[in-house]
Amino acid sequence: MxxxxxxxxxxxxxxxxxxxxxxxxxxxxxxxxxxxxxxxxxxxxxxxxxxxxxxxxxxxxxxxxxxxxxxxxxxxxxxxxxxxxxxxxxxxxxxxxxxxxxxxxxxxxxxxxxxxxxxxxxxxxxxxxxxxxxxxxxxxxxxxxxxxxxxxxxxxxxxxxxxxxxNRTPPAVYEAKRCNHCSLIDACQPQVMGKKRCLSRLLEPGIRRLLIADRVEPAGLPGPGSARPSGAVSSSEWNRSTDRDVAVSPRHRWRLAWPALRHPGQHAAHP
Ligand code: SF4
Structure with missing residues (x-):
């Protein structure tokens, strides 16, 4: 070896x-x-x-x-x-x-x-x-x-x-018998990620382009060392994402940011 x-x-x-x-x-x-x-x-x-x-x-x-x-x-x-x-x-x-x-x-x-x-x-x-x-x-x-x-x-x-x-995470495939016993079902979101993969693939680059053009960092989207918006994700999950930015896939970063993107009014923006 x-x-x-x-x-x-x-x-x-x-x-x-x-x-x-x-x-x-x-x-x-x-x-x-x-x-x-x-x-x-x-x-x-x-x-x-x-x-x-x-x-x-x-x-x-x-x-x-x-x-x-x-x-x-x-x-x-x-x-x-x-x-x-x-x-x-x-x-x-x-x-x-x-x-x-x-x-x-x-x-x-x-x-x-x-x-x-x-x-x-x-x-x-x-x-x-x-x-x-x-x-x-x-x-x-x-x-x-x-x-x-x-x-x-x-x-x-x-x-x-x-x-x-x-070093790539395979896409989700929802199987009720298996997924309903899986502790990662909330993080994985197999019903959403499995069916809406095509939609998210189309949307994510567009949203990113808009953000770069406006130089706006969305509430809840973790950059390296960024502060955690209250309530977006747990502090340990946030730290894992931002401390080891390279190791966390872009898709997972979007998943962490998803609650804040869906309900922007409920989460504080980055300073
Ligand atoms: S919920 Fe668990 S078992 Fe189902 S696809 Fe996701 S990781 Fe696999």
């Missing part, structure tokens, strides 16, 4: 399989919002994220173990890795905590398999299976790392690598 290749967080694979746009919003544009599902997951992981280890009945358990793969360009943390020293050779098993119950899609399994690929490279071992522990069922679901799951995982890693290299 080249020195300047951007590492892919293991969590990005799950986001990628759920929705490539969600993956790009979180990992390229650093947009984050919490809903009930992410809050439950975060609380579950806070309990599991304490680095440590213990040994019971011949099984050595490591908690919050840092992982990396140079070959695949991955980095992350495993909730738990078990080393069963009662067997020869020692059997290694990654265990991942998840909220809810087993899901119809394979995102959780792909993330776990990616952890196994990291461990295989780090420890020079072969790992046959791991487990997902679901908060709702309070049970382990054994996951076998067969050829099919390994191939799917490598495909998702390759797709995520392409997304990171292109």
């Amino acid at each position: 080249e020195d300047d290749v951007r590492l892919i967080p293991l969590s990005a694979l799950q986001h990628m399989l759920f929705c490539p746009r969600q993956c790009a919003l979180i990992h390229l544009e650093q947009v984050w919002a919490e809903n009930r599902y992410t809050a439950e997951g975060r609380i579950l992981h806070e309990r599991a994220d304490h680095i440590g280890h213990e040994r019971r009945r011949g099984i050595h358990t490591a908690m919050a173990l840092p992982l990396a793969s140079e070959e695949l360009g991955l980095t992350g943390v495993a909730d738990v890795v078990e080393f069963d020293e009662s067997q020869q050779p020692t059997v290694v098993r990654p265990i991942e905590y998840k909220r809810g119950r087993p899901k119809a899609h394979r995102a959780d399994e792909v993330q776990l398999c990616a952890q196994a690929l990291c461990l295989e490279e780090m420890l020079d071992v072969s790992i046959e299976q791991g487990a997902l522990f679901y908060g709702k069922t309070r049970r382990r679901k054994i996951v076998v790392f067969d050829d099919e799951l390994r191939a799917l995982t490598r495909r998702v890693i390759a797709d995520t690598r392409t997304l990171f290299d292109n």
